[in-house]
Amino acid sequence: MPKAYVFTRYGGPETEALVEVGRPSPGPGEILVAVRAAGVNPVDWKQRTGYRRPGETGSHAFPAVFGNEVAGVVEETGAGVDGFAVGDEVFGSAVGGAYAEFALLAAPVTAHKPAALSFTDAATLPVAAATAYDGVRQLDLPSGATVLITGAGGGVGSAALQIARALGLRAVGVASEGKKDFVESLGAVHVPSGPDLATRVRAAAPDGVDGVYDLVGGEVLAEAATLLTDGTKLITAGAPAPEVEKLGGARVERARNAAVLDAVAQLVVDGQLDPHVTRTFPLDRAGEALRTVEEGHARGKIVIEVAA
Template structure:
């Protein structure tokens, strides 16, 4: 039977397990994908604790799959599927599956993987890179403007800095002192996190893309004269709206996936995969992200 890394109930790491699962079958508008790689994101472990994204409701069925972005090869196609055939290399957001040998994906949430793009890099795009792209585009800053990215050393932040630079923006990146060289290598001006960090931001700021939330979000808001230029992916809508900003509006389409993949192919975006793990060590990958030790993106690679 195929294997998958799941959580069997809400809780901590003790709720996780590598288990045997039934191979899923694609329904109408779905494809079954043999997973080659799965991206690891903070939302993965947060969902294990019972977290729901804004707008989500209802209880999960257990065991519940970890993972929100995958790449792989189409094994089966469901009724009514057009544009995808068995053997196609694809990437996208799974309906069922993730850290698993097989996953079901809806055709409106996948895209063809360019030949120039590795399965490992493709698996980092559907959540982290697209979230970065959506936020930077939502800010709508003109060429030459300055955007502050908080959490610039994490998976979304790494992509946001590069996408902003590709769109002609000056970038200040808030991250720990240990990530200074890394953030600067992306083309950002590093701002060391910690008490008094707002006083270390060089020059004025025209927009903020927050990926941290909490006190960092509140402090970042003080740097803006126009609070409508405050976007967050790190805090709930009600929190940022009180500050005059808004939550990033996600665009979950195949076209958006393809646009981000094109940035990678053109050399404007490097996913910066810094560690890979086999499926059997998925728990170790999750711990690295959950404990805040990840730099760049972590990916689980599924052997074939």
């Protein structure tokens, strides 16, 4: 039977296990793929704790398979699916988990993988890069403007820095001192994280910042908001809507469509976006991959690779 990495109840790492599961069957509008790679994101372990993303309703059925982004090869298509055939190489958002040998994708949020794009890199795009792309585009800043990105050393943050640069923006990235070289390698100005952030940002960007893309929330979000004269240019993927709305900003509005996936894939192919996959793990070491992200040690992206 196919294998999948799951959590058996809400809680900590003790709830996780590699188990055998039935091969999924695609429903209407769904695509079954043989997984080649699955991206690892903070939302994965947060879902294990009982966290729900905006728009999610209800509870997980257990065992619940980890993961939200997949790249693989089409095995079967469900009713009403057009434009995809068995054998196609695709990537997209998982329905019911991604850390597995087989996964279901929602056809409207699935794209064909360009031949020049590896499965490993493609698996970083549906959540992290697409979230970065949606957020930078939502700010709608003119070319030459300055955008501040907090949490810039992670998967979403590093993608956001590069996408901002590709759109002609000056990027300032907030990250730990240990990620200074990494942030600067992406063409951004590095600002160390920590107390009194606003003072350091003002020194690094004396002409001010025109927009803030927050990936941290809490005190970092609140302090970054003080740098703006226009609160509508504050967005977050790191805090709940009420937290940012009281500051005049908004949550990132996710497009969740294939057009965004095509756009970020093209940025990778064109050399304007490097997913920076820093470590890969096989499926039987998915727990180690998840710990790397959960404990905050990841730089760039972590990917689980599944053998063909």
